[in-house]
Amino acid sequence: MTSEQRRAVWMPDDAEPTRSETVAQRRLTGPLAGRVDDDSRADQIAAACGDVWLELDVALSPIIGTRGVTALGQRSLHLASAVHPWLAERQPSGPTLFDAALLVSALAQRSRDEAAAAADTFVQTLRELLTSLIGSALTQRLLGAAWAPPAPPLNRPSAQDPKP
Amino acid sequence: MTHHVTIQRLLTGIPGLDEVLGGGVPEFSFNLIAGRPGCGKTTLAHQIMFALATPERPALYFTVLGEPPLKMLRYQQQFDFFDGEALNRRVRFVSLSEEAMGGDLERVLKRIVDEVANHAPALVFVDSFRSVILAGEGGQDHNGLQHFVQQLGMLMTTWQATTFLLGEYFDDNDANPLFTVADGLIWLRQIVQRNSMVRKMEVLKMRGQPTLPGLHTYRISTAGIKVFAPASAVVPLQAGVSRGTSGEPAGRALMGVAGLDEMLCGGLPRGYSLLVAGPSGSGKTILAASFLAEGARVGETGVIAAFEQRPNRERNRVLADLISSGRVTLVNSQAPDLSIDEVVFLLVAEIRRHKASRVVIDSLSGFELALAPTFRDDFRESLLSMVTALSNAGVSVLMTSELEDRYTDLRFSPYGTAFLTDAIIVQRYIEVESRLRRVTAVIKVRASAHSHDLREYTIDTAGMHVGQKLPEQEGLLGGRPTRKVHAQVADGGNSNAHPLWP
Numbered sequence: 001m002t003s004e005q006r007r008a009v010w011m012p013d014d015a016e017p018t019r020s021e022t023v024a025q026r027r028l029t030g031p032l033a034g035r036v037d038d039d040s041r042a043d044q045i046a047a048a049c050g051d052v053w054l055e056l057d058v059a060l061s062p063i064i065g066t067r068g069v070t071a072l073g074q075r076s077l078h079l080a081s082a083v084h085p086w087l088a089e090r091q092p093s094g095p096t097l098f099d100a101a102l103l104v105s106a107l108a109q110r111s112r113d114e115a116a117a118a119a120d121t122f123v124q125t126l127r128e129l130l131t132s133l134i135g136s137a138l139t140q141r142l143l144g145a146a147w148a149p150p151a152p153p154l155n156r157p158s159a160q161d162p163k164p
Numbered sequence: 165m166t167h168h169v170t171i172q173r174l175l176t177g178i179p180g181l182d183e184v185l186g187g188g189v190p191e192f193s194f195n196l197i198a199g200r201p202g203c204g205k206t207t208l209a210h211q212i213m214f215a216l217a218t219p220e221r222p223a224l225y226f227t228v229l230g231e232p233p234l235k236m237l238r239y240q241q242q243f244d245f246f247d248g249e250a251l252n253r254r255v256r257f258v259s260l261s262e263e264a265m266g267g268d269l270e271r272v273l274k275r276i277v278d279e280v281a282n283h284a285p286a287l288v289f290v291d292s293f294r295s296v297i298l299a300g301e302g303g304q305d306h307n308g309l310q311h312f313v314q315q316l317g318m319l320m321t322t323w324q325a326t327t328f329l330l331g332e333y334f335d336d337n338d339a340n341p342l343f344t345v346a347d348g349l350i351w352l353r354q355i356v357q358r359n360s361m362v363r364k365m366e367v368l369k370m371r372g373q374p375t376l377p378g379l380h381t382y383r384i385s386t387a388g389i390k391v392f393a394p395a396s397a398v399v400p401l402q403a404g405v406s407r408g409t410s411g412e413p414a415g416r417a418l419m420g421v422a423g424l425d426e427m428l429c430g431g432l433p434r435g436y437s438l439l440v441a442g443p444s445g446s447g448k449t450i451l452a453a454s455f456l457a458e459g460a461r462v463g464e465t466g467v468i469a470a471f472e473q474r475p476n477r478e479r480n481r482v483l484a485d486l487i488s489s490g491r492v493t494l495v496n497s498q499a500p501d502l503s504i505d506e507v508v509f510l511l512v513a514e515i516r517r518h519k520a521s522r523v524v525i526d527s528l529s530g531f532e533l534a535l536a537p538t539f540r541d542d543f544r545e546s547l548l549s550m551v552t553a554l555s556n557a558g559v560s561v562l563m564t565s566e567l568e569d570r571y572t573d574l575r576f577s578p579y580g581t582a583f584l585t586d587a588i589i590v591q592r593y594i595e596v597e598s599r600l601r602r603v604t605a606v607i608k609v610r611a612s613a614h615s616h617d618l619r620e621y622t623i624d625t626a627g628m629h630v631g632q633k634l635p636e637q638e639g640l641l642g643g644r645p646t647r648k649v650h651a652q653v654a655d656g657g658n659s660n661a662h663p664l665w666p
Contacts, residue, residue, distance in 0.1 A: 062256075062259060063258065064237075065233065065262060066262060067262075072234075134234065135248070138241065142251060142252065
């Protein structure tokens with residue numbers, strides 16, 4: 001979780017402009033890039049997001065277990081829903097519950113721009129979460145080059161407290 | 165004609181571990197790494213895995229219910245040995261959490277076998293095996309567990325996999341069937357005494373291997389685990405390294421103080437250990453610096469383990485210059501809770517790296533204080549092993565020792581360690597006309613002639629200068645010498661009956 005994301009959760013009034021305000025004007029990047037284009041419909045974007053999740057599940061479940069993967073999905077959805085509250089509306093409640101099919105379904109029922117913005121937020125959050133936990137090198141090693149950090153500002157190391 | 169099987173030893177390359185194990189890990193062995201939480205089991209397992217795993221000898225690392233795999237990957241990356249590029253190439257992590265949560269050991273075993281069959285690893289790690297057992301306690305009886313363990317051990321061996329099970333065991337007297345089945349049993353311990361914590365490794369069992377018995381200290385740093393094997397294993401005896409075949413000295417190392425070299429009949433015999441004992445401020449460190457400087461002058465390199473003064477320019481310019489010029493290496497002994505084995509390890513590493521021929525330990529008093537409390541009880545024995553190891557390494561060693569001037573007896577060391585060294589030089593203060601003056605003597609030089617004089621010496625900015633003995637005085641060792649009677653007569657009896665100097 002970046003400091004910007006944490007700030008958005010704790011101080012929503014001070015939050016920066018949402019991704020939905022900007023993503024519609026640009027192409028999707030990262031793991032979603034190449035799977036959708038400017039003409040893609042919401043259901044196609046949703047399907048692409050589902051594919052990204054499935055690939056991550058296949059790559060990581062043997063290593064961290066299905067519960068570990070589910071926890072990643074749940075956390076990412078929680079963070080992404082701070083920007084797009086409708087994303088989590090139909091998700092089951094529970095300590096380690098995340099249903100990717102419901103996420104895909106929710107995306108498919110929105111407008112193209114809304115689906116693109118929310119899918120982008122979810123996948124970017126997932127990438128940032130994983131990168132913050134195991135580092136960008138290991139994330140790319142396990143999931144592929146598409147999971148590389150997009151730009152230096154997002155790839156900077158976590159702020160360190162001063163040493164005593 | 166019989167053909168015995170040759171068991172290949174896998175050398176981990178982890179400093180000290182292969183020595184402690186008696187030559188590495190036997191191939192296809194079934195090993196247990198046990199210890200309390202936080203003692204470094206997972207770190208040791210990862211270090212072994214990354215060291216041994218190759219594309220031809222891949223490794224499978226099963227995680228069960230202990231540390232979540234994501235956190236394990238996160239923290240293990242902090243170690244230098246962690247190679248992210250190896251993942252899914254020569255190293256593969258497999259989570260068994262789903263199978264273990266069900267508590268069905270047969271299911272756990274089946275998954276392990278499936279993965280082993282699928283990936284054909286040469287190395288298998290199960291972390292932590294304790295979790296498997298705990299998960300199975302609900303529905304399994306003791307026989308079921310033993311059956312499971314034996315099955316796993318047999319399967320891993322027949323699948324030609326060298327296996328390591330990690331477990332949180334609190335009591336090594338536990339009659340766990342696993343301990344019987346295992347070929348190797350490595351126990352990691354953390355010993356806390358007062359405010360110090362020392363990690364120690366014990367190889368309780370390693371079938372068919374001459375393991376080094378006892379507890380061996382180890383340290384965990386960003387480089388990983390470093391085991392400090394006993395000094396005797398670090399530097400095995402090499403006959404004739406430092407002395408002639410008949411025991412006589414082979415060459416001399418000058419001390420850099422002309423008068424003292426004269427008293428030693430040509431310097432310290434090479435390969436000898438020398439104890440320089442004296443009170444605070446008597447010039448022990450200055451003599452040590454002179455010893456190293458003389459070595460540097462003739463092209464020799466030296467190593468100093470300084471436990472008291474920081475060898476900075478203000479305190480000892482000669483030493484600071486030698487260190488900054490690279491002719492003398494300073495062994496960093498600032499780490500807390502040192503063990504003698506660790507100091508020997510550091511010294512020997514530097515001796516070998518720089519091909520050093522002179523070593524200084526300044527001082528034994530500071531050294532003892534730097535040791536963890538748990539080692540202080542055995543200080544004398546450990547000192548013997550250190551002196552022996554350094555002697556085996558073929559270097560000439562000078563050790564200083566703080567000695568309180570008592571003036572009632574002649575002591576050489578507060579530890580009763582004088583017999584350990586080959587040579588002893590003592591420095592004393594004496595009082596003359598309300599001034600402190602210094603005298604020195606060579607007490608012993610094993611198998612070599614030496615002066616028995618007690619000579620005065622002075623110290624100035626150029627170092628130590630040994631003068632002449634004081635033939636007109638007696639009672640020097642009592643600290644308050646008096647002039648001899650015949651000297652008073654020669655003076656015409658001008659002095660009192662037993663006057664103070666002169």
